[in-house]
Amino acid sequence: MIQTDQAQPVFRALADPTRRAIVAMLADGERPVGDIASEFQMTRPAVAKHLAILREGGLISVEIQGRERINRLIPDRLKAAADWINHFDRFWDERLAKLKQIVEKE
């Protein structure tokens, strides 16, 4: 059944729009928690929870700098999700090729 279980924490992390926004945000550069939270309407603890889930999914890392915690994107893990999806791209191509064959035979 492919590597569904490996991709699990990543897909869970990406399922929420706030978390995807954070990922996009961190693509432009690392940022501390409060700094990220200031971009959203929700409270800082709520954003901190999202960051924890992204961390569980292996999508971001945290570096403690004094009283700040710098969040940094690790895009590698996104590949696990991309790989899973790409598997079906290939399937789709095969299907189209088969269909083409059938059509051309007639």
Added chain:
Amino acid sequence: MIQTDQAQPVFRALADPTRRAIVAMLADGERPVGDIASEFQMTRPAVAKHLAILREGGLISVEIQGRERINRLIPDRLKAAADWINHFDRFWDERLAKLKQIVEKE
């Protein structure tokens, strides 16, 4: 913020392992509801709910054939998710290129 909203229903649909298993299953061929349900330990109504969410995400279509409802994968929508992820692949490549430049200068 990229096309996060477009990808929303797809990511939501893929967030659950059962639904990803169904997607993988339908990649091998279309199947009716009960047939799909027989592969899982949960009840048929539970599977039917998952199918409904996959339908909302535009990942599968249903064709009514007599008293059966044939579920068929539409992998196109998976591209919305793949596109989103690919954006960060590009970003990562750029980062690596920049890093390489810096390293090589020294």
Added chain:
DNA sequence: TTTATATGAAACCTTTTGGTGTTATGTCAA
């Protein structure tokens, strides 16, 4: 050393999610 700042952690609330069992409906087959 006092005060302000950045954050985590805990307790709590509400809504959604993933399940169940039951009942109703349309369709196939004897």
Added chain:
DNA sequence: TTGACATAACACCAAAAGGTTTCATATAAA
């Protein structure tokens, strides 16, 4: 037409998700 079958549609439940407020702690800055 009668009975079995494939499903949808409910009503319902427990757990997880997403949020809030409050409080504690460590660090920076006055």
